[in-house]
Amino acid sequence: MDPFTLRDALDIALAALLLFYIYRIMRESGTINIFYGLLAFIVVWVVASQILEMKLIGTILDKFMSIGLLIIVILFQDQIKRFLVELGDHKRWRFLRNLFHHRNPAEDADERGRRLIIPIVYACMNMAKSKTGALIVIQQNVPLENYERSGDIIDALPNSRLIENIFFKNSPLHDGALIVADDRLKSAGCILPVSHDRNVPRALGLRHRSALGISQATDAIAIVVSEETGGISIAHKGRLTTRLSSADLEHNLTQILHQL
Numbered sequence: 001m002d003p004f005t006l007r008d009a010l011d012i013a014l015a016a017l018l019l020f021y022i023y024r025i026m027r028e029s030g031t032i033n034i035f036y037g038l039l040a041f042i043v044v045w046v047v048a049s050q051i052l053e054m055k056l057i058g059t060i061l062d063k064f065m066s067i068g069l070l071i072i073v074i075l076f077q078d079q080i081k082r083f084l085v086e087l088g089d090h091k092r093w094r095f096l097r098n099l100f101h102h103r104n105p106a107e108d109a110d111e112r113g114r115r116l117i118i119p120i121v122y123a124c125m126n127m128a129k130s131k132t133g134a135l136i137v138i139q140q141n142v143p144l145e146n147y148e149r150s151g152d153i154i155d156a157l158p159n160s161r162l163i164e165n166i167f168f169k170n171s172p173l174h175d176g177a178l179i180v181a182d183d184r185l186k187s188a189g190c191i192l193p194v195s196h197d198r199n200v201p202r203a204l205g206l207r208h209r210s211a212l213g214i215s216q217a218t219d220a221i222a223i224v225v226s227e228e229t230g231g232i233s234i235a236h237k238g239r240l241t242t243r244l245s246s247a248d249l250e251h252n253l254t255q256i257l258h259q260l
């Protein structure tokens with residue numbers, strides 16, 4: 001048997017680091033069950049096929065390993081998409097950008113708050129009071145052009161009265177989602193993918209499900225004002241948080257958007 005060298009230690013440390021990093025990203029993107037499932041499968045495969053050298057189960061598991069990747073991609077398309085969105089999130093690689101590009105994050109954050117967050121929060125607060133249903137999606141790193149094209153292009157600066165006007169019941173654009181991209185109101189009346197998540201409370205309908213759907217398919221933030229209750233909710237990274245006050249909404253948006 002070869003002696004245990006420094007290279008082996010480094011090998012193990014790197015593999016452990018890689019597994020830990022994948023585990024963390026999968027946990028954040030809500031795909032952790034797949035991680036556990038794959039880990040269990042790999043452990044069984046290594047023990048049965050490689051260590052105990054069991055022929056029959058080893059052959060079956062070997063076959064699974066060779067076509068496993070394909071099966072996983074087919075079965076878990078949505079989760080893989082979410083995992084890759086999380087992996088490619090430029091917040092993770094921000095330290096690289098900061099090496100070459102010096103910005104003042106506090107100033108950027110204040111400016112963004114004034115330009116974008118305050119008009120949205122103010123509009124949501126008013127729409128919640130009047131129980132006007134609304135669905136607003138804020139693009140982050142993943143482009144939403146495909147969804148923008150399903151609605152009508154507006155391309156206007158954020159303005160609370162304009163937002164309220166869009167969702168006013170008799171407005172031709174009130175049905176569907178308003179997409180905000182590059183800090184502009186890009187398109188209204190957009191159709192979003194609907195989430196099939198079974199954990200969503202039954203009382204919540206398609207508006208909330210489509211907010212969750214877009215947050216599962218991309219890294220966007222979706223804000224819902226319920227027509228029924230006036231309640232404000234946020235969907236981000238496949239998680240729906242309901243019953244937010246306008247102060248909670250402002251706090252959540254500030255936190256998420258300022259991490260950019």
Ligand SMILES: Nc1ncnc2c1ncn2[C@@H]1O[C@H](COP(=O)(O)OP(=O)(O)OP(=O)(O)O)[C@@H](O)[C@H]1O
Pocket residue numbers: 133134135174175176177190191192193194203204205206207208209210225226227228229
């Ligand atoms: N796929 C979709 N993409 C964008 N908007 C959608 C989509 N599906 C439904 N909507 C919007 O949601 C509205 C229907 O909301 P519904 O009552 O089913 O949802 P809800 O979650 O119960 O919300 P509310 O509490 O406001 O009633 C539609 O009129 C439309 O504006």
